Amino acid sequence: MAVEWEAAERDRGGRPAVTSAHELAEVAQRLFLQRGFDETSVDDIAAAAGIGRRTFFRYFRAKVDALFAESADELEVLRSELAVAPEDADYRTAITEAVVTALHVAPGDREWALQRAQLILSVPALQAQAAVVFAGWRRIATDFVAGRFLGDDLFAAAAGHAVLAATLAAHEHWIAHPDEELEQILRDVLALLLPSRTPSGQ
Amino acid sequence: MAVEWEAAERDRGGRPAVTSAHELAEVAQRLFLQRGFDETSVDDIAAAAGIGRRTFFRYFRAKVDALFAESADELEVLRSELAVAPEDADYRTAITEAVVTALHVAPGDREWALQRAQLILSVPALQAQAAVVFAGWRRIATDFVAGRFLGDDLFAAAAGHAVLAATLAAHEHWIAHPDEELEQILRDVLALLLPSRTPSGQ
DNA sequence: CCTACTTTCGGCACTCGGTGTCATAACCTC
DNA sequence: GAGGTTATGACACCGAGTGCCGAAAGTAGG
Numbered sequence: 001m002a003v004e005w006e007a008a009e010r011d012r013g014g015r016p017a018v019t020s021a022h023e024l025a026e027v028a029q030r031l032f033l034q035r036g037f038d039e040t041s042v043d044d045i046a047a048a049a050g051i052g053r054r055t056f057f058r059y060f061r062a063k064v065d066a067l068f069a070e071s072a073d074e075l076e077v078l079r080s081e082l083a084v085a086p087e088d089a090d091y092r093t094a095i096t097e098a099v100v101t102a103l104h105v106a107p108g109d110r111e112w113a114l115q116r117a118q119l120i121l122s123v124p125a126l127q128a129q130a131a132v133v134f135a136g137w138r139r140i141a142t143d144f145v146a147g148r149f150l151g152d153d154l155f156a157a158a159a160g161h162a163v164l165a166a167t168l169a170a171h172e173h174w175i176a177h178p179d180e181e182l183e184q185i186l187r188d189v190l191a192l193l194l195p196s197r198t199p200s201g202q
Numbered sequence: 203m204a205v206e207w208e209a210a211e212r213d214r215g216g217r218p219a220v221t222s223a224h225e226l227a228e229v230a231q232r233l234f235l236q237r238g239f240d241e242t243s244v245d246d247i248a249a250a251a252g253i254g255r256r257t258f259f260r261y262f263r264a265k266v267d268a269l270f271a272e273s274a275d276e277l278e279v280l281r282s283e284l285a286v287a288p289e290d291a292d293y294r295t296a297i298t299e300a301v302v303t304a305l306h307v308a309p310g311d312r313e314w315a316l317q318r319a320q321l322i323l324s325v326p327a328l329q330a331q332a333a334v335v336f337a338g339w340r341r342i343a344t345d346f347v348a349g350r351f352l353g354d355d356l357f358a359a360a361a362g363h364a365v366l367a368a369t370l371a372a373h374e375h376w377i378a379h380p381d382e383e384l385e386q387i388l389r390d391v392l393a394l395l396l397p398s399r400t401p402s403g404q
Numbered sequence: 405c406c407t408a409c410t411t412t413c414g415g416c417a418c419t420c421g422g423t424g425t426c427a428t429a430a431c432c433t434c
Numbered sequence: 435g436a437g438g439t440t441a442t443g444a445c446a447c448c449g450a451g452t453g454c455c456g457a458a459a460g461t462a463g464g
Contacts, residue, residue: 013432014440041420052443057422124334131333132326154375154387158394161367165395169363173356185356192360192397193367215461216411243449254414259451 021059021069024049028066033115037123064129067116071133078102078137082144091148092194095141095163099190100183103167114178117171130168138164155195162193169193223261223271226251230268235317239325266331269318273335280304280339284346293350294396297343297365301392302385305369316380319373332370340366357397364395371395 027049031040042063046053060066081098105113120126142160149155166189173189174182229251233242244265248255262268283300307315322328344362351357368391375391376384 013430014438015428015430015432015442017441042422043420054423054443054445055441058441061422063421127337128330128334132330135329153378154371154390155394157371157375158368158391161371162364162395165363165367166360169356169359173359176355188356189360192357193364193395195394215459216409217413217459217461219412244451245449248414256414256416256452257412260412260414263451265450 018055019049019051019059024051024056024059025066025069028063029112029116029119032067032119037119037126062129064126067120067126068129068133071136074102075136075140079140082140085144091145091159092190092196095144095159095194096187096190099163099167100186103182103186105182113182114175118175121168121172121175134164134167137167149197155197158195162195163190166190166193220253220257221251221261226253226258226261227268227271230265231314231318231321234269234321239321239328264331266328269322269328270331270335273338276304277338277342281342284342287346293347293361294392294398297346297361297396298389298392301365301369302388305384305388307384315384316377320377323370323374323377336366336369339369351399357399360397364397365392368392368395 024045028040028045031045031048034040035044042056043053045063045066046056049056060069078098078101081101082094085094085098120130138160140160141163142156145159146153146156166186170182170185170189173185174180177185226247230242230247233247233250236242237246244258245255247265247268248258251258262271280300280303283303284296287296287300322332340362343365344358347361348355348358368388372384372387372391375387376382379387
């Protein structure tokens with residue numbers, strides 16, 4: 001049955017990939033934690049993974065991307081969750097649930113995710129990349145809010161930025177208090193930052 | 203009298219600097235606007251400024267920094283404005299006034315600032331750097347709020363991120379609507395995003 | 405004017421991230 | 435085994451950024 005699955009995955013045979021993005025990301029993250037991000041060259045990662053340096057750049061467009069391998073999936077979850085959100089639900093509830101779902105980490109991956117968050121938030125080059133990656137989150141959230149409240153671009157943009165800000169703030173708080181649950185932190189920060197309609201009145 | 207000023211500026215003579223960071227930043231921004239950021243090499247900038255490539259890196263640590271030359275000054279204004287904020291003022295008012303003051307652009311620099319904002323928000327590498335630079339803003343705002351509301355780290359962190367998010371959102375809105383005033387946009391977005399104490403009540 | 409000192413300049417060589425090209429390896433189906 | 439397909443990795447190349455070091459261009463003092 002594994003054969004059938006593989007046959008369904010690849011259209012027509014060719015040389016099989018010697019590794020996977022996920023596996024390569026694990027090797028890279030391990031090295032980053034051991035020696036530091038800047039002190040680990042792509043050559044080091046490639047050597048540790050047993051592949052050529054050129055091949056690394058076929059799996060990831062840049063060295064930093066090795067730590068954002070799962071981001072595309074998370075982004076897709078956010079998009080699909082918002083797409084199926086009930087029309088009559090409060091927009092803040094819809095966004096909160098979607099974000100929590102997209103960023104949910106399986107119990108077994110908790111330590112791994114925590115270490116990755118520590119790396120990202122402590123290395124400037126990774127902070128910078130995080131901002132670019134999360135721009136995708138912001139855009140999705142902004143579009144969702146703009147679709148609900150037509151005509152108020154500023155409000156939608158603010159809400160989109162609030163999602164980004166809450167996500168970053170929550171991860172920061174998480175690495176400072178690893179005993180707490182990321183999901184609950186996310187809910188708390190989103191409640192603080194997602195703007196209400198008509199701020200002074202409501 | 204210019205002599206006296208120069209004498210006061212430099213401790214002891216030496217070879218005079220052939221240019222200034224400000225002048226170099228102008229040359230760089232002009233080239234970035236003409237050819238694009240990625241298509242302009244440091245060699246191009248150095249040649250256009252009549253200096254050596256090595257000298258460019260004495261004025262700016264990186265190519266991207268040429269567009270953030272004024273950031274250090276703005277940061278200092280934010281810090282000093284918050285330091286002199288009246289104790290009894292609403293924290294949101296204090297932050298709003300400090301941000302507006304720090305980001306105030308003289309009428310003559312308006313077009314220049316607008317072009318820079320467009321560049322930064324359209325080139326990924328510059329977006330990334332902006333996030334790193336604004337981390338300084340965030341830290342200052344977070345410290346200010348933490349000093350007022352002791353014990354609520356999460357609230358302070360959220361407020362700090364709100365300042366960053368509002369600043370970015372305001373600039374985005376500004377380049378989309380150049381006829382509006384940045385100051386007013388900043389006030390509106392900050393009003394939306396700066397969290398109130400005790401979100402459900404208050 | 406010459407010397408000593410100080411500071412900036414800029415060339416050279418180097419590392420590293422990232423890319424285009426291309427020959428080759430390793431799989432498939434017929 | 436032949437032909438097609440895909441991944442690999444070696445090579446050369448470019449640009450960003452850095453360490454090193456000699457030279458330029460000012461100053462102050464004799």
